[in-house]
Amino acid sequence: MTAALGQAVVKVAVFGAAGRMGQAVCRAVLDAPGLDLVAQIDADDDPRRAVEAGAQVAVDFTHPGVTVQNIEFCVRHGIDVVVGTSGFDEARQEQVRALLPGTDVRVLVAPNFSIGAVLMMRFAAGAAPYFESVEIVELHHPDKVDAPSGTATRTAELIAEARAKAGSAPMPDATKTGLDGARGATVESVPVHSVRLRGLIAHQEVLLGTVGETLTIRHDSLDRASFMPGVVLACKKIATLPAGLTVGLDALLDL
Numbered sequence: 001m002t003a004a005l006g007q008a009v010v011k012v013a014v015f016g017a018a019g020r021m022g023q024a025v026c027r028a029v030l031d032a033p034g035l036d037l038v039a040q041i042d043a044d045d046d047p048r049r050a051v052e053a054g055a056q057v058a059v060d061f062t063h064p065g066v067t068v069q070n071i072e073f074c075v076r077h078g079i080d081v082v083v084g085t086s087g088f089d090e091a092r093q094e095q096v097r098a099l100l101p102g103t104d105v106r107v108l109v110a111p112n113f114s115i116g117a118v119l120m121m122r123f124a125a126g127a128a129p130y131f132e133s134v135e136i137v138e139l140h141h142p143d144k145v146d147a148p149s150g151t152a153t154r155t156a157e158l159i160a161e162a163r164a165k166a167g168s169a170p171m172p173d174a175t176k177t178g179l180d181g182a183r184g185a186t187v188e189s190v191p192v193h194s195v196r197l198r199g200l201i202a203h204q205e206v207l208l209g210t211v212g213e214t215l216t217i218r219h220d221s222l223d224r225a226s227f228m229p230g231v232v233l234a235c236k237k238i239a240t241l242p243a244g245l246t247v248g249l250d251a252l253l254d255l
Ligand SMILES: NC(=O)C1=CN([C@@H]2O[C@H](COP(=O)(O)OP(=O)(O)OC[C@H]3O[C@@H](n4cnc5c(N)ncnc54)[C@H](OP(=O)(O)O)[C@@H]3O)[C@@H](O)[C@H]2O)C=CC1
Pocket: 015, 016, 017, 018, 019, 020, 021, 022, 041, 042, 043, 044, 061, 062, 063, 064, 066, 070, 083, 084, 085, 086, 087, 110, 111, 112, 113, 114, 150, 227
C-alpha cells in the first residue's frame, strides 16, 4: 500500500489535522494536483480511518510525545510517513529505525520544511569551521510546547559535525559564574537560546564570530505557508526514497 512510483494521485492522511500546521497542510494537500486528502485525524480520532481511506502517505504534525506511536501505527499498516513534528533527537530516531526492519515503509523526518530554513542550516554548517564561536538564537510564537526548536537542535548537530570534521578547537568562553540559563542550552557544545514572543511565527539566527568579524545568518518564516511547498513535495516524492528512515528535506532537493 506504500505510495507507488508513477501513480497519478497519492492518497494522503493528515495526523494533527486540527492544529496550526495540520489545518494549513490539509488546505495545501487539497490544493495540490496529484495529492488527494483522504483522512484528517486529530487527537481523539481513530487512526484506522487512515487505513480504511486507503492512505498511502501520512503526514504527522502532532506533539513530540505522540509521533512515534503514530509512526508505529502507519508502519504496521504499510503507510509511508512524512514527519514534521519536532523532537526527533538521536534517541527518537533510533526508536523509529527499530520499527522499520522487514518493511518497505519510508519515514521522512524533516525538522523544517521551508527551503529558506534548509538553506540556513546548510550555510551555517558550511561557515562554522571558519569561526571560533557559534551560537544559535531561535525565536518562536509562545504557543510552541518544546524548546529548543527542532530546527535549532538540527542546526547545532550539523554545526558540531562540520566543526568536528574540520578539527575545530573548543569555542572560547570564560564564563565562571552566571544565572541558570544565562548561556542558553548546550546542544552538541553549541549554545542555543530560545525566545518565545507573541507576534512571531518561526525565526532563527546563527551568530558566528572570529577575531575582528562576525557573520549572522538569519531565517524568518513569516507565515506557515513557507512550510507548504516542502510538505507537498515530500508527499509526492517520498516513494522515491529508499525504505527506512531519512532525516532532512535535503534528500528530496537538488541542492
Ligand atoms: N517541520 C516543520 O517544518 C515544522 C514543524 N512544526 C512542528 O509541528 C508540530 C505541530 O505544531 P503545531 O501545528 O503548531 O501544533 P498544534 O498544537 O497546533 O497542533 C497539533 C495537533 O495535533 C493534535 N494531536 C495530539 N495528539 C494527536 C494524536 N495522537 N493523533 C493526531 N493528532 C494529535 C493536537 O490535538 P490537541 O491540541 O487536542 O492535543 C493538535 O490539534 C510541532 O512539533 C512543531 O514544532 C511546526 C511548523 C513547521
